[in-house]
Amino acid sequence: MNDFVFTKVKKAKLISFFIYKYHSNLFRKNVINNSSIKTVFCNKSELLSYLNESEVINLVKELSEKRKKFRKNPKERTNIWNSYRWGAIKLNNGKGLYSLIRKFKPEVLVETGVCNGISSAFILLALHKNKKGKLYSIDFPKIKGVNYENGTFWQDKGGAEIPKGKKPGWVIPENLRDRWTLIHGKSQEELPPLISELKEIDFFLHDSDHSYDCMMFEYEEVFNVLKTKGILASDDIVWNNSFDDFCKKTNKKPYYISPNVGFLIK
Numbered sequence: 001m002n003d004f005v006f007t008k009v010k011k012a013k014l015i016s017f018f019i020y021k022y023h024s025n026l027f028r029k030n031v032i033n034n035s036s037i038k039t040v041f042c043n044k045s046e047l048l049s050y051l052n053e054s055e056v057i058n059l060v061k062e063l064s065e066k067r068k069k070f071r072k073n074p075k076e077r078t079n080i081w082n083s084y085r086w087g088a089i090k091l092n093n094g095k096g097l098y099s100l101i102r103k104f105k106p107e108v109l110v111e112t113g114v115c116n117g118i119s120s121a122f123i124l125l126a127l128h129k130n131k132k133g134k135l136y137s138i139d140f141p142k143i144k145g146v147n148y149e150n151g152t153f154w155q156d157k158g159g160a161e162i163p164k165g166k167k168p169g170w171v172i173p174e175n176l177r178d179r180w181t182l183i184h185g186k187s188q189e190e191l192p193p194l195i196s197e198l199k200e201i202d203f204f205l206h207d208s209d210h211s212y213d214c215m216m217f218e219y220e221e222v223f224n225v226l227k228t229k230g231i232l233a234s235d236d237i238v239w240n241n242s243f244d245d246f247c248k249k250t251n252k253k254p255y256y257i258s259p260n261v262g263f264l265i266k
């Protein structure tokens with residue numbers, strides 16, 4: 001009987017491994033093949049020229065190394081028994097955002113949701129290469145091992161946490177930090193004063209509280225001050241319909257870096 005159960009478990013694990021491999025291959029290719037990002041570039045080789053820049057290839061290697069150290073034990077759990085994850089944007093999606101910023105050269109950028117800092121690192125590298133632009137990031141981090149009162153975070157928050165003793169954005173290389181301002185707090189409270197101070201923005205990325213209400217709130221706040229031809233991008237658009245609804249409401253065409261990361265151009 002035990003042998004039978006063991007074989008079943010092994011088989012199930014094997015099947016999920018192949019499904020995972022199949023999907024990760026799709027994700028590997030999707031920056032170019034399975035997405036609409038290429039349509040905003042003059043041609044495929046323009047996009048490739050950004051994706052193949054040595055600095056971004058090196059950043060991917062550096063972040064992959066940091067990730068291995070971050071999660072030495074894949075079975076590790078958070079205090080609320082979620083799988084302990086660094087909750088980052090996929091590296092290929094990061095490269096997609098990098099290419100967009102390299103092409104459009106925005107000057108004022110706002111991001112919500114930093115956590116360990118993977119998306120911020122890609123954005124800041126693009127600004128460094130462009131030699132222009134400033135990124136303002138808002139984050140309300142969850143730190144591993146800390147017990148938070150119920151209701152501190154949004155209801156469906158997963159296991160994205162930063163290690164104890166680290167600050168949000170700790171993976172961002174030192175030489176990229178001069179164009180970065182980090183604001184601690186919830187986007188619901190910190191975004192309105194930030195955008196009224198900045199007045200106009202060129203690029204926005206949502207990756208904080210993925211409830212419908214918060215995502216819609218952030219898109220609406222930002223859209224009002226987004227410059228014409230500015231970009232509003234969002235991670236985790238498959239969590240709910242807010243991104244699609246917002247594109248319909250504003251009559252803007254949605255573009256996709258991957259099935260999970262979308263953007264519109266005002």
Ligand SMILES: C[S@@+](CC[C@H](N)C(=O)[O-])C[C@H]1O[C@@H](n2cnc3c(N)ncnc32)[C@H](O)[C@@H]1O
Nearest residue numbers: 088089113115118119140141142186187207208
């Ligand atoms: C998915 S992680 C961000 C990952 C990051 N963009 C990256 O690529 O590495 C979400 C982050 O947003 C934070 N957060 C949750 N609710 C928030 C809120 N209302 N306002 C700002 N940040 C929030 C989480 O604690 C976490 O640090």
